[in-house]
Amino acid sequence: MIAKIKQDLSSSIVVFLVALPLCLGVALASGAPLLSGIIAGIIGGIVVGLISQSHTSVSGPAAGLAAVVLSAITQLGSFETFLLAVVIAGVLQLLAGMAKGGFIANYIPANVIKGLLAAIGIILILKQIPHAVGFDRDNENDFTFFQKDGENTFSELLSIFNYFSWGAIIISAISLTLMMNWDKTPMKNFKFFPASLFVVILGVLINLTFQNFFPDLAISAEHLVKIPKFEGLNSILTLPDFNKISNHTVWMVAFTIAVVASLETLLNLEAVENIDPLKRSASPNRELIAQGIGNIFSGLIGGIPITSVIVRSSVNINAGAKTKASTILHGFLLLISVLLLSPIMNLIPLASLACILLLTGYKLAKISLFKDMYKKGLNQFIPFVATILTIVFTDLLIGVVTGLVISIFYILKSNFKNPFVLQKETLQVD
Secondary structure, three states: OHHHHHHHHHHHHHHHHHHHHHHHHHHHHHOOOHHHHHHHHHHHHHHHHHHOOOOOOOEEOOHHHHHHHHHHHHHHOOHHHHHHHHHHHHHHHHHHHHOOHHHHHHHOOHHHHHHHHHHHHHHHHHHHHHHHOOOOOOOOOOOOOEOOOOOEHHHHHHHOOOOOOHHHHHHHHHHHHHHHOHHHOHHHHOOOOOHHHHHHHHHHHHHHHHHHHOHHHOOOHHHEOOOOOOOOHHHOOOOOOHHHOOOHHHHHHHHHHHHHHHHHHHHHHHHHHHHOOOOOOOOHHHHHHHHHHHHHHHHHHOOOOOEEOHHHHHHHHHOOOOOOHHHHHHHHHHHHHHHHOHHHHOOOEHHHHHHHHHHHHHHHOOHHHHHHHHHOOHHHHHHHHHHHHHHHHOOHHHHHHHHHHHHHHHHHHHHHHOOOOOOOOOOOOO
16 A cells, blocks of 8 residues: 555655646647646546546646637637536536436547647647747637637748747757757656656756847746746636626526536546556446536636546556546645646746747647548548648537538448348249
């Protein structure tokens, strides 16, 4: 028992070090207050960790929901109204779990799921390039293709040539080079010190060097993390606006969050069970209940939506976690970081977080994925591509529905081509 506790404690530290920059990065990509990402990570670790039956799954803010979150905040007009949608989404997940709805993921075609993840990867890459070069002029509408200011994703990218910071470009270039070649460096032997944390610390040190010796290259305050100093609960908590509960858009957003978060959670849960050395399984219905309660808590105190996250979960397993104590402890470590380390975290360049998300996007949308889907035939490839294009140019829910409709068309077409032979037999009675 003591050996398990020691192993879980060391694993929780590793997961915390990975989760901290990712919580900030996902919040940045979502256009939400950066602290909301940490709050979601705390709830995902402590609340979901206590309720879930999974020994290895780790929950928190996920890059897969970033597009939904930013689009929703833009639609609803305020972060407080969005938090109400998160609470309602949590209630819907809770009800789905109680109604034994965990089987849903089994009916979503794999090509649509892969298209969804690849689309998120492409959006992450397109939308984080401006942050990587120090062009953070407009965070609103960050995940919508056609923006209210008349710009679109591509025209916004062209604007970076007029607004960029050489200091941010230098930090991004060094960070991306290190992360892509991390396994070739001696640092790979330090399992407790992930590449994402290293580039964050390195970004801080490089910018401090710029400030002291090369002021023209120094990254200005608007391109750094902004987390409020802890001065009581009121300084860090944001409450939902329950006055907007009759707004039908709030309910549409809540439904979208509930569906996407539930699918991602169920798929991640299955993936985590496959890589668990002990092959332990957990009830998907219980997981939906845990995620629902987690999202209710997250929305009530100012956090963005949470799901089971494959990155954190795989790190947890690779670090040798034995029980879900590792997940819970990592949540407490995130809480301590908010209470004590906010002045230090405010030194982090947004360019460093953008690089982490750029690499995350690349892993989700690798060229090899497109090649593999093409080899499986047009009946798999066309729904896959349609899902991606629709999500990139509209939104995630429309993209998934489009992919499902096209997939169903090909399934029906395939069944229609199957030969049926009618054989009549006449029974003669003597």
